[in-house]
Amino acid sequence: ETGVTQSPTHLIKTRGQQVTLRCSSQSGHNTVSWYQQALGQGPQFIFQYYREEENGRGNFPPRFSGLQFPNYSSELNVNALELDDSALYLCASSLDTSKTQYFGPGTRLLVL
C-alpha cells in the first residue's frame, strides 16, 4: 500500500504566475483535502474533494481552485500568485470525508 505522494517537492514562481500542484491519494482513499502551511504556523484548510466534487472550502479566494480525478488523485491550482502564497502546500487523503487524514510530504512553493 503506497502512501500519499505529492509533486513537485519544490517550486519557485514569480508574482502573477500560475501554479499546479499534484497529489496522489493513498490506495483506497476517495477524499483529498488541501492545506496551506505558512512558516511557523499550523496547516490551514483550503478545500476538500470527495469523489471528484468539492466538498467544502476554507477561507481562501477563488484563485485557489482544484480538481479531483476518477482515480481520486487531485490537483491544486493557484492563479495570479502573490508573495504571501509562499508556503508548504499539503495534501491529505482519507477513506471518506469523516475519516482520519493522512498527509503527503508537501510541496514547498516560493513566490518571488
Added chain:
Amino acid sequence: GQQLNQSPQSMFIQEGEDVSMNCTSSSIFNTWLWYKQDPGEGPVLLIALYKAGELTSNGRLTAQFGITRKDSFLNISASIPSDVGIYFCAGRGGSGTYKYIFGTGTRLKVLA
C-alpha cells in the same frame, strides 16, 4: 485563519523526561488528532481520538480526549532525541463538518 490554542509553544527537555502538552478549542469537537511534523516534511499521524474521555496510547505516547470535548492532551514518556519536532493537534466538529482545524504547534527539543 482559525487555529486552536496549543501550549506550551515550545519546550526544551532532557532526554528521559516526560512531556505534556495540550490543545484547547472554543468549539466542541467530535474528533481529535495528534500529528508530529519534522522540518520540511508533512505531518505524520500519531494518535486519533473519537470519544470524549477516551485515552489512547501509541508506544510512549498517550493522548486523551477531554470530557468537555473542547480540549485534548498529549503525553510523551521517557523522551528520546528522535522525539524532536513540532507536534500539532487537529480537531473536527460534528457530522457534516468536513474540515480539521489545526493548533499552533508545540516545538519540542530534547537535550541528550
